[in-house]
Amino acid sequence: MAKTDAQNWDNYWQGRASTATGNALIEVGIEDNHDLNRFWLEHLESQPKQTQIIDLACGAGSVLKHALKLGLPNLTGVDISSNALRSLTNNISHASAICAPVKDTGLNNQTYDLAVSQFGIEYAGSREDLLQTFQEMHRILKPGGDIIVVAHIKDGVVYEGCIDSLSQIELIEESQFIPVSKKILQTLYKEPSPTRDSQLQTLMGALNQSASPISNWLRGLDRSKNVFARFTYHLLESSHKLITHHSAFSKADSLEWLEGMQLELDAYKGRMTSMTRAALDQDDLAALMQSLASKDIGLNFSPHEKMFFANRQKPAAWVIKATKNL
Ligand SMILES: C[S@@+](CC[C@H](N)C(=O)[O-])C[C@H]1O[C@@H](n2cnc3c(N)ncnc32)[C@H](O)[C@@H]1O
Incomplete structure (x- = not known):
């Protein structure tokens, strides 16, 4: 091994x-x-x-x-x-x-x-x-x-559960939700300027677009029974909080949190892949x-x-x- x-x-x-x-x-x-x-x-x-x-x-x-x-x-x-x-x-x-x-x-x-x-x-x-x-x-x-x-x-049934999870992970990856959230946070902590505001406007539009398919998927799910749905909900809700209340958090902490979520997503994907291979x-x-x-x-x-x-x-x-x- x-x-x-x-x-x-x-x-x-x-x-x-x-x-x-x-x-x-x-x-x-x-x-x-x-x-x-x-x-x-x-x-x-x-x-x-x-x-x-x-x-x-x-x-x-x-x-x-x-x-x-x-x-x-x-x-x-x-x-x-x-x-x-x-x-x-x-x-x-x-x-x-x-x-x-x-x-x-x-x-x-x-x-x-x-x-x-x-x-x-x-x-x-x-x-x-x-x-x-x-x-x-x-x-x-x-x-x-x-x-x-x-x-x-x-x-x-377990195999199919893993395949479902893998397609949900793909949905999050394709949506670019985490990279776009990261860019927003990096921009938010810059000095205010008209350029920054217009960048933020564009990025917020992109974030709404990337969050929409994920929210749609979450809507139909019972979070009490689905660990990945709970993870995804936490990702959406907490990223929203970090962005809307950014002055309450440091730039380093916010970015570190998002990177941690990306690592968890990667690790989860690895486990689902190894279950299907096993x-x-x-x-x-x-x-x-x-x-x-x-x-x-x-x-x-x-x-x-x-x-x-x-x-x-x-x-x-x-x-x-x-x-x-x-
Ligand atoms: C899906 S978990 C199952 C754990 C436990 N049997 C259960 O039912 O909760 C698979 C386990 O296999 C272990 N594992 C993976 N590869 C292994 C190997 N080559 N030798 C020993 N353990 C291994 C992992 O650390 C993990 O604890």
Whole structure:
């Protein structure tokens, strides 16, 4: 994995450090998801108390929190981001936190009874990296140990949420809202003059034009359910305040705030893009199973299934299960 990917995740988790659950899907409008919660509770409740559980690409522990609730004490999380692991241990103080790539955890052979991952291992990098991650899970599992993976599915509801977000980001980028706001602020702080006033008039016209499609898009949305709509609303409202009350703020602070919003937008775009790239289709899974079968490492896969969220026709995720031979 490229170093920048690890850094991007670290920045992401640094920004999320204050959130309690760190649920992976909040960004595509799916908060604490009932179907995922039920899935994990059902799969974890039958585990014996001494089960050693490892969550790969665990984030802040949205799977391990279910194990905790069920009173399972032996919990380990692996993630590439040390900030994610900080959130994990804030949520579950006794969990072991390992900062490593999932394809090469550095953990001992045959240590765990159950390896789980939720929207995690498919971020490992290339399809070859994903293959290596399954080999790694096999290595660290005890004989008879189980793998349960919930992975992004191409063209499913989460994938479509990401594609929607990407088109909304494009709308903001194309509108030039942030660069025009920046120019207005730079002009506002200049000495008053007829030239400055006429520049401002032109720029304000351009700003109204660029804000109009964004406001139209926002109008139809329930902001309580859409994180990106909340971000965009904040961008519009606060930029408006910075411009209309510019004398109350310093030029440096105002410009820094706008630059910060641009960075957030770029980071959000990066995450949405990596989610869409991580999503697996039927052919990806068939190729993965074939490669693993050819290596004959001794993992027995159940036929993979699709997970559906309530009231949604398209699937939300793949469910991939395997057991290590005895
Ligand atoms: C979409 S989040 C999911 C987090 C968590 N499983 C959840 O469901 O909330 C993906 C996670 O994968 C981690 N990650 C990405 N690439 C990784 C890699 N190569 N090795 C380990 N963790 C990785 C990220 O830091 C992030 O925490």
